[in-house]
Amino acid sequence: MxxxxxxxxxxxxxxxxxxxxxxxxxxxxxxxxxxxxxxxxxxxxxxxxxxxxxxxxxxxxxxxxxxxxxxxxxxxxxxxxxxxxxxxxxxxxxxxxRIVYEAAPGEKAVIKGSELIKGWTRVKNEVWRVKIPNSFFGGFNPYKDLIHGDWFDRRGRDHHSGAVYLNGDWLTEAAALDEVLAPGGKSDSLWFGRVDGDSTTIWARFGGADPNRQTVEINVRRTVFYPEKTGIDYITVRGFTLEDAATPWAPPTAQQIGLIGPNWSKGWVIEDNVVRYSMCSGISLGKYGDRWDNTSANSAGGYVETVQRALKDGWTPEQVGHHVVKNNLIAHCEQAGIVGSLGAIFSTVSGNTIHDICSRRWLAGAEQAGIKFHAAVDVSITGNHIYRTCLGIWLDWMAQGTYVSGNLLNDNGGDMFVEVDHGPFTVVNNLFLSRATVTIRSQGGAYLHNLFAGAVRVMSYDARQTPFLKRHSTGIAGFHDNPLGDNCFYNNIFSGHTDLRIYDTVALSSKMDGNVFLHGARPSDKEARPVVGQNFDPGIRLIKSQEGFALQARFDKGWMSGQKRKLVTAALLGKTVISGLPYEAPDGQPIRIDTDYYGKPRNKDNPAPGPFEDFRAGENLFDVYRKK
Structure with missing residues (x-):
């Protein structure tokens, strides 16, 4: 570049x-x-x-x-x-x-963690079998490798990191061989593997296809592009298709190996790639490994001890983070599209399309999302389209200086979860379109000019003592429990089942002004002049086209004349109660929300509510995401 x-x-x-x-x-x-x-x-x-x-x-x-x-x-x-x-x-x-790895312009270069498999024999009906010598796998056999780790829920059965693919799409692993052999079966696309002495046997149903006449592949490698050593800095990976990896479960307390990732390094650029079919995580910006991996889920110190060890081992902006992950298509990962514990600090995640993450519900645990970051310190998450995931964005512990802006989230189990963060973090100009939009178990969040088309949920008090940090730093300034309140809501549009009256009686006061509540959404009594349209249905609908996505919605110009809104600035937001810090962008500049979803200037004297500064009365059609 x-x-x-x-x-x-x-x-x-x-x-x-x-x-x-x-x-x-x-x-x-x-x-x-x-x-x-x-x-x-x-x-x-x-x-x-x-x-x-x-x-x-x-x-x-x-x-x-x-x-x-x-x-x-x-x-x-x-x-x-x-x-x-x-x-x-x-x-x-x-x-x-840097060292730059890139696909030649106009050429499709694919890096796979799988190998072609031929020699299938029919067992009976639609069931086929192949026997592979264990030497074929070298030192790592995914069909023996059990998925496990902190906060992983096996749900009473074994899950392996291996996979079987028919013409590029993966089959479902059966819990037992009988499920594959049973006449009719639960599915036409099942496989089961067994590793004995010197061979691995795989039985599979291919939905009526002859596997010897089709492209059948199996996972062989744990990852596709990932340094074994830490500290391999300043690498660019551009323009590839990277797929088919037997990645392990990636909790925040263990080494997080993705299909691609920097492994506790600094300054990687991962851009314009297709990253797909990872058993657990697609792109990892996460933690290094040590002898305490996967030992913390039930320990008294848990993640706190992990953070303290990382600080002794060089968790600083001089050593890790500062990555750029942009314009990638990330799909078909059963844990996370992008995961990162501690190692994502000071990074930018922008313009990515992330879909079908943990959507098949094969795996279960506490670490699953389109983007799952622990300690997203001064991380920018902007302009991404995230859909068909169990959870869109999950910011867990130490989201401080985090800036979430201009993202489109739809058809997710939930769009965003902020968990035990003390802030400050900023959520601005986003389109939250799923039935469950944002779940809040944090303080110090500023929610500004967003469109919430579904429910906002505020969770109960959390007694965990979690860290807050020094300004634009990884240094721990202190610990605090997680009371309700100390959030700012300015100039948002809420539609549906949101009820902010929970903030009427909480421990920490919140700031609210300029919001619009429609179609049953209810304001807090703490907001002096909300615009309320209990029976106004904005008819929010996302429309797909060949070019991308458009948002259809009915708006009312009366929202502008009903009250005069303030331009949101750091001075208006003030400082967070617990961390005692002002609202600033990751680069240290004071927050000033003077542009909209498109980057157009806002009316500084009376900015419009919601993500779009310009809208007309009645039906609107907003071009909200263009295909890359």
């Missing part, structure tokens, strides 16, 4: 040099070129690892290119399927001198 940017800067600055007339400069630039730009190593399925990696003589594997690449180099991967685990042994030297 930096190569192209630098070339563009030279042209923009008018640095046009007639090289033939300036031999000294030519020589100087030639000498500096390798240091400034690095080399490009080409990889092709038609290549050979004995080659030098030129366009004419490319390498065969991405891993071999990774072993050769140094800071400033680019690994250019050409069209094809690469069945390998990429374990980068080193990273870049700085943000400007």
């Amino acid at each position: 930096h190569n192209r940017r630098n070339e563009k800067q030279y042209k923009q600055k008018g640095m046009s040099i007639k090289m033939s007339a300036m031999p000294g400069i030519c020589l100087l630039l030639a000498m500096l070129a390798p240091a400034a730009y690095g080399k490009t190593l080409h990889v092709s399925v038609k290549g050979n690892d004995a080659n030098p990696g030129t366009p004419e003589l490319p390498l065969r594997t991405i891993q071999h290119a990774a072993e050769l690449a140094r800071a400033g180099d680019t690994v250019m991967v050409h069209e094809g399927i690469y069945r390998e685990y990429v374990n980068p042994p080193r990273g870049g030297a700085s943000d400007a001198k």
Whole structure:
């Protein structure tokens, strides 16, 4: 990325040099070129690892290119399927001198954690069987590997990290062989595996298809692109399809291995990829591993001890975080689309489409969501579309300086959950369109100019002593329990079963003004001048098209003349009660909500309620998400 940017800067600055007339400069630039730009190593399925990696003589594997690449180099991967685990042994030297892994422009490069399997024999009816030598799997056999860990609920049966795929889509693991063999069965798409002495046997139903005539694959590798070592900084991964990984359960108290992730490193850019079919997590920005992994669910200290150990082991912005995850399509992960405990600090997650996360309900536990972050310190979550997940965004412990803006969430089990955070964090200009929108068990949250099309739920008091941090830091400033209140609600539109009267009698007072309550939604008595339309149905509806998604809704211009609203600023919001901090953006600038969902300027004298500054009376159609 930096190569192209630098070339563009030279042209923009008018640095046009007639090289033939300036031999000294030519020589100087030639000498500096390798240091400034690095080399490009080409990889092709038609290549050979004995080659030098030129366009004419490319390498065969991405891993071999990774072993050769140094800071400033680019690994250019050409069209094809690469069945390998990429374990980068080193990273870049700085943000400007990265190691870049990218698919060649206009070419589809796929990295898979699965292998093709042929040689299926029919057992009876629609049941097929294949026997594979255990040596095929090397040191890791997903059909022996049980999913387990802190806060995982096995629900009375075994779950393995292996999977069976028919033409790119996965089958369901049966709890017992009899389920697969039974005539008729519960499903036409089931598999069951058994590992004995020197072989692994898999029985499967393929919905009437002949597996020897179709593409059948099985998980073989735990991850696809993930360094074994920590501290592999400044890597870019761009433009790939990454799929089919036997990832483990990723609780906040253990190493969180995703289909792709930096493993406790700094400054990764993961962009423009398709990340899908991970048994547990897709992208991990999470915790390193140590001898206490998966030992904390029932311990007295639990996650607090994990945080304290991480601080001793270098949990600082100088060592981890500062990642960029943008414009990816993330789907078909049974735990989380993006997961991160501690390691996501100071990161940006933007423009991603995240869908079908834990939607098949194979696994159960306390760590499942489209985005699940513990300690989202100064993290920006902006412009993402999250749908068909068990829970859209879950900010658990130490959401401080977190900025959640301009996201579209629909058809989720719940759109957002903020759990035992003390703030400050900001939730602004979002479209929460599921039946259950936001669940609040936190203080120090500012909810500004959002559209809540379903219920907002406020949970009861939580006695856990959870940390709050120093300003824009990972240093612990103190611990506190979780009373109700100390939240700010300004200029939102609520429609449906929300009832904010719970804030009438809570321990900590909240600030509320400029909100609109429709179709049964009820304001708190603490709000002096709410606009209430108990019988006004805005008819909120999300419409899908070839271009993307549009929001249809009925609005009323009377909401503007009914009262004069204030432009939301840090001064208006004040400081949080528990952490004692002002509301600031992740970059330290005071909050000032002077733009809407589209980035258009708001009327500073009387901003409109909800995410859109410009709307008309009656029916509106808002273009809310364009396909990438």
